[in-house]
Every structure is written in C-alpha cells, then in structure tokens.
Amino acid sequence: MNKTVALVSLAATLAVAAVLWGLPRGPEPLPLPPPPVSTGSGALTMTARLSHPAILPGQNEVFVTVDVTGVEVPGATRSPVNLALVIDRSSSMSGYKLQQARQAARHLVGQLGPDDRLALVHYGSDVQSLPSLATTPANRERMLQYIDGIWDDGGTNIGAGLQTGRARVAEARTPNSINRLILLSDGQPTEGIVETADLTRLVRDIRAEGITVSAIGVGTDFNEDLMQGFAEYGAGAYGFLEDAGQLASLFQRDLRQASTSVARDVRLSFTLPEAVRLEEVLGYRVQQEGRQVTVSLPDFSSGQTERVVARVTVSAGSEGALDVSGVALAYQDLRAGAPARHDTRLQAHVTSRPQEVTARQDKDATVYATRALSAQNLERAAEAMSAGRREEAKGYVMQNQALFRRAGSVASPAAVAADLAEQEEVLRDYEGADDAETVGAAVKRTKTKSLKGFGRLGSTY
Known part of the structure; x- marks a missing residue:
C-alpha cells in the first residue's frame, strides 16, 4: 500500500469529518436539538x-441533509406505462445470460395489462425490434414468440439500441403516458457510438423528450460508471446483477416504479x-x-x-x-x-x-453525513481495487470503520451497527477476490454500496 497516499487520505477524511463528532459534553442543562424541518x-x-x-x-x-419522499398511494391503481425493453444480445451474452434475459422479458410481458404498451429491442452489431404494442392477450403471444427468437450475435452497439428504443417509445406515447426505457447490457460499447460523452449526451437527449432511462448491468464486464451515468442523466434507476437469474425481479421492480410515478x-x-x-x-x-x-x-x-x-x-x-x-x-x-x-x-x-454545540448536534444528520463521507472512500477503494492496489483499497474501508465508530459515539452504537457490518462485508469481499472476475464483481458491488451511501436509496437496485 502507498503509505503516503493512505496517510494523506486519512488525514483529509478525518479533517473533513471531525466536525461531526463534537466536543466533550458539559454537566449543565442544555437545549435539545431542534426537530428537522x-x-x-x-x-x-x-x-x-x-x-x-x-x-x-x-x-x-x-x-445539510435533505430527504425527499414520494407520497404513499395505498391501494391506488397503477398508471399505464409505455415501455421499451432494450436487450444486449452480443456474443458475450451467449448461454445462461441470454437465456435468463429472455425468461425475464417473458416475465415482464406477463406483468403488463391491456392498457400498457411494450416495445422489444435487441442489439448486437445491428438492431432489431418489435414495435410498441398494447399488451392485449393476442399481442402478448406475439411478444413471447418474438422473445424466443432472440439469439446472441455480434458486437455491442449500445448507442443504436438506445436510439431504437427511444424511437419505439416516442411512436407510442400519449399526452399522459408514463414513458420509460430499460437498458440491459453485460459489456462495453464496441461499435457505433463508443465515447462516454457521446453516449451520455444521447441519454440526456432521450430524457429531455420525457423518457426515463433505467440501466441494468449483468455480470462483471460492463462499464458500471457508464451505466450509472445513464441512470443518473436518464432520471431512472441503476442495478447491478452478477446473476442473470435475478433479472425478472429487477424488471418487475422497475415496472412498479414506472407505474406508480408521482x-x-x-x-x-x-x-x-x-x-x-x-x-x-x-x-x-x-x-x-x-x-x-x-x-x-x-x-x-x-x-x-x-x-x-x-x-x-x-x-x-x-x-x-x-x-x-x-x-x-x-x-x-x-x-x-x-x-x-x-x-x-x-x-x-x-x-x-461548546457544550451547546455538542448537545444540539443532530444524531440522524451525523449518521447521514458519515454515510456520504464513507461513500467517497468506497469509490476510492473501488478504484484502487480495480487497479490492483488491494491493500490501499482495504485501507479506505478501514477509514470508514473509524468514521462510523466516531459517529456511533454521537448517535449510538446501534445507529451505525449495520454500517459497520457492511464495511466488514466489503473487507471480506476484497480478501476473497482472487481473479479478474471476482475482483470485477467486488468493484461493482462496492460502487453500488457507494451510491446508496450518497443517498440514492430508491434509484439504486
């Protein structure tokens, strides 16, 4: 591990975070913390x-911490959705991944009603699609037959897949429709638009047209930063799956989010x-x-x-x-x-x-801020792990353990127990990563944890 880098990083992190843990309490009665606004x-x-x-x-x-929450609508009938499912069927998806992607797509079709619309898009080097159809019983049979005919072939032309999905959603939209595109990929863009800035600009343009973009990465080879960017600029959700068998539940979750939009x-x-x-x-x-x-x-x-x-x-x-x-x-x-x-x-x-500063410190805000600071360290840990600097990566996680223990001295040990357990899980993950595939999976799991630590709670699957 680069000791200078680690020590400088530790000092900077603790300097930024030191304010969270206050000064010794005085014996005199002091005002309570004000309630959140x-x-x-x-x-x-x-x-x-x-x-x-x-x-x-x-x-x-x-x-400053701000929580934004969508209103609960118990028992409400979900809104009809206008979806495009864009599936990567490049050669790297062959076998189990594509088999599970087809099965998940079939499950999604079964979740839709006659007022919903679905377009199916699949891409390798080229793009093929079934235009948007209302999911009536007759059309569902047509969709299932189309899904069964998707086979792996070619490179990874993500840009063309996105553009076709965009066109299919746009063709079927109505003034009040909930318009959403779900992208599934296991790889890096290799054909068509390959530059991150150009792909990101494409997603921003799709979003500007009122279409939400969610991105689901499967396996350990996809570019997680690119897919996270798609979800962020597309105002949708990001999900990482090592096991393609989990796709059905993620598609169902994204459908539920789309159909209960408020x-x-x-x-x-x-x-x-x-x-x-x-x-x-x-x-x-x-x-x-x-x-x-x-x-x-x-x-x-x-x-x-x-x-x-x-x-x-x-x-x-x-x-x-x-x-x-x-x-x-x-x-x-x-x-x-x-x-x-x-x-x-x-x-x-x-x-x-000083005693009043400590007495009025907001315990919840202290924990939330510590989680966000720890998320920065998790990002650094993921980058170090990806570059082969395992000990440096573990050092960032151990810094997080120190941060949460200090936060626990303000809020309570119970308030940070789950956070400390999560850091232990990351350390075990790094210890057990002994080849390129397990390292890649560990990196992606860490970056997913960092998104949640920053506060992307509902938009990270």
Whole structure:
C-alpha cells in the first residue's frame, strides 16, 4: 500500500469529518436539538436538517441533509406505462445470460395489462425490434414468440439500441403516458457510438423528450460508471446483477416504479447567504449559478426516498440566529397534473458555549453525513481495487470503520451497527477476490454500496 497516499487520505477524511463528532459534553442543562424541518403537501415531501444546529463563532463545517419522499398511494391503481425493453444480445451474452434475459422479458410481458404498451429491442452489431404494442392477450403471444427468437450475435452497439428504443417509445406515447426505457447490457460499447460523452449526451437527449432511462448491468464486464451515468442523466434507476437469474425481479421492480410515478423533473436547490460557502454536494453533479446550487433528482414513485447531503463552511459572527441555507424543491406533480414547489429555510444558532454545540448536534444528520463521507472512500477503494492496489483499497474501508465508530459515539452504537457490518462485508469481499472476475464483481458491488451511501436509496437496485 502507498503509505503516503493512505496517510494523506486519512488525514483529509478525518479533517473533513471531525466536525461531526463534537466536543466533550458539559454537566449543565442544555437545549435539545431542534426537530428537522419538513414541508410539502403534494406528491413529494421534503425533510431538511443541519448536522450542527448550534455553531461557534468563526469557521464551521456543517452538513445539510435533505430527504425527499414520494407520497404513499395505498391501494391506488397503477398508471399505464409505455415501455421499451432494450436487450444486449452480443456474443458475450451467449448461454445462461441470454437465456435468463429472455425468461425475464417473458416475465415482464406477463406483468403488463391491456392498457400498457411494450416495445422489444435487441442489439448486437445491428438492431432489431418489435414495435410498441398494447399488451392485449393476442399481442402478448406475439411478444413471447418474438422473445424466443432472440439469439446472441455480434458486437455491442449500445448507442443504436438506445436510439431504437427511444424511437419505439416516442411512436407510442400519449399526452399522459408514463414513458420509460430499460437498458440491459453485460459489456462495453464496441461499435457505433463508443465515447462516454457521446453516449451520455444521447441519454440526456432521450430524457429531455420525457423518457426515463433505467440501466441494468449483468455480470462483471460492463462499464458500471457508464451505466450509472445513464441512470443518473436518464432520471431512472441503476442495478447491478452478477446473476442473470435475478433479472425478472429487477424488471418487475422497475415496472412498479414506472407505474406508480408521482413526480418527475425533480430539482432540489440550495440558496446560500454570503456567510456560507458550498464545499461539495456528496455524490451528485450540481449546477451552480451565483449563490444557488441545483441538484437534479430522479423521477419519484410512491414511497420512494432519495437523500442529498451537502457540506458547507459557515462563517459565524456574534451570538444569535444565522441563516445557513434556503432549500427549495421544484417538480412536476403527476397526480395534480401541475408544477409544484416547496421552500424552507435552515438556521443555526451561534453560541459561545461548546457544550451547546455538542448537545444540539443532530444524531440522524451525523449518521447521514458519515454515510456520504464513507461513500467517497468506497469509490476510492473501488478504484484502487480495480487497479490492483488491494491493500490501499482495504485501507479506505478501514477509514470508514473509524468514521462510523466516531459517529456511533454521537448517535449510538446501534445507529451505525449495520454500517459497520457492511464495511466488514466489503473487507471480506476484497480478501476473497482472487481473479479478474471476482475482483470485477467486488468493484461493482462496492460502487453500488457507494451510491446508496450518497443517498440514492430508491434509484439504486
């Protein structure tokens, strides 16, 4: 392991995170932490909180955490969907993978009703497709016969598959339809559009047309960063499967998300006063214009939750209330058929008493922020493992163990027990990875865990 790199990384991580664990408690009675700020009565609710509602004069590191949740719609009839299933049938999918992909596609057909529409697309070097059809009993039989005729052949022309899926969804869309494309691939793009930037631009264009893109990677050879990017820019979900036999359950889950959609075009914005500087929004791409920072979130289904954690530096002066951030959530409410917006404001209390800072620390926000920080380390660990630097990778995971133990001293050991167990699982995974395939699987599992740690809870399968 590169000791200098590891020590510098450890120092940087602990320096960033040290604010989370406070100072020794004093014996005097102190105010309790304020409750989180919740707002929203439409398709989405927003709950925002500060890791440190009380801060000292001077420079302070504070974490802003925001949970966005889709409204529960118990017993509601699901909305009809307009789907395109795009299946990689290149030579690398031969055998078990393609057999299971066909079986999963058959299962998906069986889950659809006569008000739904489905297009089937499969690609290798070329692309073939069955245009979108209503899934009536007669058409379902036609679809099943088409699925049985999919056989492996050729290279991996992901771009052509996406373009054809896009066209098939567009042909069948209606003003109120839920439009979704599900991409399945086990490999790297080898033909057609192969550059990541060009493929990402294609997915962004598909999304701009109102079509959500989900990406499911099978096996250990696909480019997980590319597929994750597809899901992010496509406002859909990302899934990693080592075993193609799990495809049916993932297709069913994606269908359920699509058919219970409650909000789309979701954007979360932070408006920062002059005394506050944004350091980073952990695990998300952002757009910043002046004092406003905007994060694009996926489409939301009923009950889905996504979390965003931002790290800011607050310059506090004299004692009293201090604005830390305005928080706004804007989206298209699919239940109301109209745009919606929720706004709130987060304030910190500036105090000269260190004991009050510790006493009012938000335990949940501390754990959420620690998970996001640990997700950064998991990304670094995955990159090190992929490059053959196993000991360095394990070092990042051990840093996470230290982070969670410290967070547990604030929240409680029980609050981080599952997190510590997950880090142990990653270490065991790395110890047992002894060839290219098991290393690749370990890397992909780690990156999936990092997405969830950043707060992509409902959009990561």
